[in-house]
Amino acid sequence: MTHAPVNVTVTGAAGQIGYALLFRIASGQLLGTDTPVKLRLLEIPQAVKAAEGTALELQDGAFPLLAGVDIFDDAKQAFEGTNVALLVGARPRTKGMERGDLLEANGGIFKPQGEAINAGAADDIKVLVVGNPANTNALIAQAHAPDVPAERFTAMTRLDHNRALAQLAGKLGVSVADIKKLTIWGNHSATQYPDIFHAEVNGKNAAEAVNDQNWLENEFIPRVAKRGAEIIEARGASSAASAASAAIDHVHDWVNGTPAGDWTSMAIPSDGSYGVPEGLIASFPVTCSGGSYEIVQGLEINDFSRAKIDASVQELSDEREAVRKLGLV
Numbered sequence: 001m002t003h004a005p006v007n008v009t010v011t012g013a014a015g016q017i018g019y020a021l022l023f024r025i026a027s028g029q030l031l032g033t034d035t036p037v038k039l040r041l042l043e044i045p046q047a048v049k050a051a052e053g054t055a056l057e058l059q060d061g062a063f064p065l066l067a068g069v070d071i072f073d074d075a076k077q078a079f080e081g082t083n084v085a086l087l088v089g090a091r092p093r094t095k096g097m098e099r100g101d102l103l104e105a106n107g108g109i110f111k112p113q114g115e116a117i118n119a120g121a122a123d124d125i126k127v128l129v130v131g132n133p134a135n136t137n138a139l140i141a142q143a144h145a146p147d148v149p150a151e152r153f154t155a156m157t158r159l160d161h162n163r164a165l166a167q168l169a170g171k172l173g174v175s176v177a178d179i180k181k182l183t184i185w186g187n188h189s190a191t192q193y194p195d196i197f198h199a200e201v202n203g204k205n206a207a208e209a210v211n212d213q214n215w216l217e218n219e220f221i222p223r224v225a226k227r228g229a230e231i232i233e234a235r236g237a238s239s240a241a242s243a244a245s246a247a248i249d250h251v252h253d254w255v256n257g258t259p260a261g262d263w264t265s266m267a268i269p270s271d272g273s274y275g276v277p278e279g280l281i282a283s284f285p286v287t288c289s290g291g292s293y294e295i296v297q298g299l300e301i302n303d304f305s306r307a308k309i310d311a312s313v314q315e316l317s318d319e320r321e322a323v324r325k326l327g328l329v
Ligand SMILES: NC(=O)C1=CN([C@@H]2O[C@H](COP(=O)(O)OP(=O)(O)OC[C@H]3O[C@@H](n4cnc5c(N)ncnc54)[C@H](O)[C@@H]3O)[C@@H](O)[C@H]2O)C=CC1
Pocket: 011, 012, 013, 014, 015, 016, 017, 018, 042, 043, 044, 047, 088, 089, 090, 091, 092, 093, 109, 129, 130, 131, 132, 133, 134, 156, 157, 158, 159, 160, 188, 238, 239, 240, 243
């Protein structure tokens, strides 16, 4: 072991995603196999007992990298000294419900959590918001943490990125490892835009390799964008293990870097790149290195992509307007 333990706070620890996530964090997959972790679990009072049960199982995992587990029902305490915060706890969307319906209910969760991060988190805090509507929940938390650099607040579109990789690999009969430079733009919602125009498949342009605009427009994009609903329909519950896996990928790459010659997708506060209004937490193509990320610049955006990006960004602007009206940002 070469590092001091890193404090990782997970909210919604007793939920479905939490159950799939905590064991992978404890095993070293979040930060690396030379980094011990101390877990700080935040739950609502009614779910603390269940979180305690999970903590017993974590103990039984005998993970050499797990330096401790503490459980809280108070956000201020849970974020004290935190280096990495995974904000998973939220109300999951249920059958027939759109993410927009959840804005108000979740505002009441992410405002106090932003304040608690501002008050007590470590200087190097990195925040990933998973709980939906993830982009706007991240915006709310960030708005209440004025002393933390805004770029430390991110939201998860890595699951969408991974879903798009898998669909494209299936179409072309290749491995996901053969695909590079795919991008999710915009919101983690049905308006998101999975972009294959800059993606490469074994070094060849992916859109040219597919050469099927009908598949792109009428199968690939809707399949990826509505995959969450497809899983809910099939499983009777929202994606959990795949969401946990994507959260691991997101933080792992942020901390340890993206591979040379590739990029990933993260929802981050816009700096105005690609015409996305500044401050919106939107998904972009990013490279990570040395613990920070940068938006991939200079990509040519064709008319088809422009319209799709604009539509998703418009939804984010509307969500920001809605939470402004609620006094949440
Ligand atoms: N960004 C993404 O790609 C994805 C996001 N999600 C979202 O992740 C969230 C969690 O999903 P699941 O684990 O399946 O839900 P779940 O309902 O199984 O678990 C949520 C947990 O959060 C806890 N919780 C609620 N309010 C809290 C608070 N104020 N502080 C701490 N904990 C709190 C609940 O007690 C519950 O244990 C949902 O919002 C879901 O829509 C799910 C899949 C993908």
